[in-house]
Amino acid sequence: MKVDPLQIEEACKELYIRALKMLPPDIKQGFQRLDKGETNATGKAILGTMIRNITVAEDTSNLLCQDTGIPIYNVTIGNNVVMDGYALKQAIIKGCERATKEYPLRSSVVHPTTRKNEHTSCGRQVPVINIDFVPEADTLAIEMIPKGSGSENNSWLKMAIPAEGIAAIKTFVIDCVLEAGGKSCPPVIVGVGVGGTADLCVHLSKVAATRPLGSVCEDPEGAKLEAELSKVVNQLGVGAQGLGGDSTAFAVHVETAATHITMNPVAVNMQCHSARRSRATFTPAGLSYGY
Amino acid sequence: MAHYELQMPVTEEQVRKLRINDTVTLHNTLYGIRDATQIHMFDHGRKTRFDMKGHAVIHTAPNVKWVGETQQHPSGYAPICVGTTTSSRMERFTRPLMEQYGVRIVIGKGGLFAASAKAFSELGGVYLAIIGGTAALETTWIEQIEEVDLDDLNPESLWKFRIKGFGPLLVAMDAHGGSLYTVVNAAAKDKRAGVLAALGVKN
Numbered sequence: 001m002k003v004d005p006l007q008i009e010e011a012c013k014e015l016y017i018r019a020l021k022m023l024p025p026d027i028k029q030g031f032q033r034l035d036k037g038e039t040n041a042t043g044k045a046i047l048g049t050m051i052r053n054i055t056v057a058e059d060t061s062n063l064l065c066q067d068t069g070i071p072i073y074n075v076t077i078g079n080n081v082v083m084d085g086y087a088l089k090q091a092i093i094k095g096c097e098r099a100t101k102e103y104p105l106r107s108s109v110v111h112p113t114t115r116k117n118e119h120t121s122c123g124r125q126v127p128v129i130n131i132d133f134v135p136e137a138d139t140l141a142i143e144m145i146p147k148g149s150g151s152e153n154n155s156w157l158k159m160a161i162p163a164e165g166i167a168a169i170k171t172f173v174i175d176c177v178l179e180a181g182g183k184s185c186p187p188v189i190v191g192v193g194v195g196g197t198a199d200l201c202v203h204l205s206k207v208a209a210t211r212p213l214g215s216v217c218e219d220p221e222g223a224k225l226e227a228e229l230s231k232v233v234n235q236l237g238v239g240a241q242g243l244g245g246d247s248t249a250f251a252v253h254v255e256t257a258a259t260h261i262t263m264n265p266v267a268v269n270m271q272c273h274s275a276r277r278s279r280a281t282f283t284p285a286g287l288s289y290g291y
Numbered sequence: 292m293a294h295y296e297l298q299m300p301v302t303e304e305q306v307r308k309l310r311i312n313d314t315v316t317l318h319n320t321l322y323g324i325r326d327a328t329q330i331h332m333f334d335h336g337r338k339t340r341f342d343m344k345g346h347a348v349i350h351t352a353p354n355v356k357w358v359g360e361t362q363q364h365p366s367g368y369a370p371i372c373v374g375t376t377t378s379s380r381m382e383r384f385t386r387p388l389m390e391q392y393g394v395r396i397v398i399g400k401g402g403l404f405a406a407s408a409k410a411f412s413e414l415g416g417v418y419l420a421i422i423g424g425t426a427a428l429e430t431t432w433i434e435q436i437e438e439v440d441l442d443d444l445n446p447e448s449l450w451k452f453r454i455k456g457f458g459p460l461l462v463a464m465d466a467h468g469g470s471l472y473t474v475v476n477a478a479a480k481d482k483r484a485g486v487l488a489a490l491g492v493k494n
Contacts, residue, residue, distance in 0.1 A: 042312075042461070049422045057427035066354055066374025066426040104371075106354040106446045115327065117446075150377040150401070150423060167492045174486055178479055182401040182472065183377050185423040232489045236479045241422055242401060243463065244475045274424040 001081050001138040003282050005091040008142070011280040011287060012095025015144035016071060016121075017103055019278035020063045023054050024291035026213040027275045030250040034187055034240075043245025047187075050240070050273055065274040068105045069146030071096050071127035072210075080137035089129060092142075096120075096127045108149070140282040145210050151272040154184040157202050160264040166225070169194055169266045173229055173252065174236070176268040182242015185272035188249050189213070190233060193267040194222065196257035205269035208253035210277060212291070219256045226254035240273075250275075294459065300345030303415035306395045309462045311469040315419055316458030320437075321398075323351040323450030325376065328441060329384040332449075333391075339440045339449050344393035349421070350376045350400070352446040355436065366436040366451075373433050373452070374426025377401045378418070386410040402463060402472035411466050418464035420471070432457040 031054070035047045057064045073092045077083075100107050100121040107119040109126050121127070156176050160168035173192055180188070191209025193201040208217075208226075217223040229252035239245030250273075259265060279290045292312045297305065299319045309315065322343055331337045354372040358364050378399030385407035388394040395416050397403070400423030411417060421429065438451040463471045484494055 046422055049425055049428065053422075053425035053428040056431065060427060060431070062427040062430060063354060063372040064427055065424045066351065066372050067376065068354065104354075104356055106352065106372075108352075108446075148424075153377065153380075170490045170492050171487060174483060174490070178476075178483060181476055181479075183379050185377070185400065228490060232486045235486050235489070236482050237475065238479050239475065241420065242475060243420065243461070243471055244478070272424055 001078070001140070001284055003081065003083055003140050005084070005087040007282070007287065008088060008091040009095040009098070011142060012073060012092045012144070013099040013102070014289070015142060015278045015280055016096060016099035016105070016146065018289060019144045019146050019276045020068060020105070021057060021061065022278070023064060023274070024212065024277055026291075027250070028054065030213045034247040034250065038246050040239060040245030042243050043239045043247050046240040046243065047247060064276065065148060066106065067148040067150065068108045068121065069148045070109060070152065071121050072130070072145040072147055073127055074130045074132075074143040074145070076132050076134045076141045078134055078136040078139040081140050092127060092129055093122055097122050138284050142280045143277060144279070145277045148185070148272050148274060151184045151188060151270040154180040154270040155202070155205070155268065157198060157265065157267045159198065160266055162262065162264050164264060168264060169225070170229065172266050173268055174233075177233060177236060177238065177248060180270055181238055184270040185274070186238060186242060186249065187240055187247045187273050189271040189275055190229070190249050190252040191269040191271060192226070192229070192252060192254045193269070194225070194254060194256045195259035195265060198265060200257050201265040201267040202269070204255035204257055205267035208255040209269045209271035210275070211253050213250050215253075217254050217256065222254040222256040226252050229254070299347055301395055302345060303395065306415050306417055307466045309417050309465055310467070311462050311465050311471050313462040314459040315462060316456055316460070317347055317454060318456065319454065320346060321452045321454045321457060322346055322348045323353060323373070323452060324348045325350060325352045325447040326380055327444045327447035328449050329381055329388070331441060331444060333384055333387045337441065341438070341440055341449060341451060345395050347396035347398055347419070348388060348394050349398040350378050350381060351450070352376065353450065355446070364435060366439045368436045368439060370430060370433050370436055372426050373430045375400050375421045375423055375429065377423070378403050382407055389414045389416050398460060402470070408464055408468060408470055411464055412468050415466050417462055417466055419460035420463035421460050
């Protein structure tokens with residue numbers, strides 16, 4: 001299967017705008033679930049306003065949140081897809097720039113030391129592009145995530161040691177949730193990376209934080225850990241917006257990777273309640289959009 | 292818990308009446324301010340022509356569209372999506388905003404810390420919590436962008452919004468040392484040991 005880079009550019013523009021406007025159905029269901037279980041009056045009122053905001057954004061065709069985030073494009077390429085990889089990357093960058101200029105969106109991206117904003121949502125190494133290859137012959141899928149800074153600023157890595165065991169991982173996650181408080185715009189998805197190298201561990205925490213609600217870690221050990229953590233995290237009482245109640249997190253997600261015999265790394269990355277993502281899938285039947 | 296409708300600007304007396312858990316809806320004018328705006332104002336010595344005495348500032352950097360100056364859009368900017376950012380990064384600017392510009396109300400999400408609480412008590416100010424991530428709704432409370440200053444910092448310019456029924460917002464930190472964040476954080480820390488025990492972690 002061949003895909004035209006111009007089509008990819010157009011899709012990458014569309015994906016950014018769609019992600020900012022439409023919350024995925026699993027997150028909406030997550031809100032309903034939390035709202036049902038919320039016993040704190042302030043928490044209940046806050047969740048009600050958040051749910052109302054989703055409707056207002058849809059009714060007025062507006063962005064859910066002002067933070068257009070750092071744009072991330074996750075590309076999965078089927079083994080029968082034939083294309084120029086460099087052209088693919090250029091098309092993604094162009095699509096991201098066009099969304100920013102043509103909509104127009106607030107460019108939230110600046111040079112790290114000069115703080116200069118090019119007003120394109122792009123810069124050195126940004127958008128972040130992750131590429132993976134899958135055995136789905138005639139499919140090219142692009143997932144777009146505008147990662148908000150309120151949650152991204154609440155990211156941590158701990159290079160724990162083997163003697164500290166799984167207790168270090170669990171303790172670190174709970175302490176990160178406490179440290180984040182209301183800053184990460186709870187209810188959040190707590191993304192936890194376990195194992196790998198330092199950079200892989202942090203990457204896994206992002207993959208975990210941006211996974212759909214209801215999805216389960218493929219590694220049964222990771223699945224066990226995320227179920228355990230999800231069960232207790234809301235007992236902390238941080239609550240929606242850090243103002244108390246039962247809605248600190250939609251869930252805790254864990255992703256794992258093999259690690260070194262001397263290492264026990266754990267990373268935490270938060271995803272805010274505006275847990276936005278969009279997806280474009282190219283197949284021989286054409287292009288379709290989803291989450 | 293009382294509800295107040297405040298026509299901006301307000302007096303010190305009006306602000307000192309507010310207590311945590313009260314709710315407030317603002318009218319007339321609101322200023323938008325952010326990291327870069329305050330770094331330039333308080334670290335780089337830049338000044339604004341705006342008179343913010345008795346006014347409220349919101350931690351924001353909005354999505355706007357340049358449409359040219361018209362009666363409806365006197366600043367030349369139309370608001371697209373106006374929301375709120377995490378306040379904690381701007382903790383050290385609360386006092387200079389109050390001392391140098393007479394600001395009485397700070398609006399944001401996630402809360403501020405001890406230095407801001409002290410400034411609110413000593414100088415007469417409050418922090419109003421808005422719900423982060425609900426910008427589509429918040430935008431419906433903005434009538435227009437009246438003026439803009441320090442616009443080379445766009446989107447972190449200093450924005451003057453005309454507002455109508457901006458709220459209800461929750462008084463989360465008051466002028467009497469009260470802070471909902473302190474209460475909630477302390478309670479959450481008290482629960483840490485129990486949660487870790489439930490996870491089989493020995494402390």
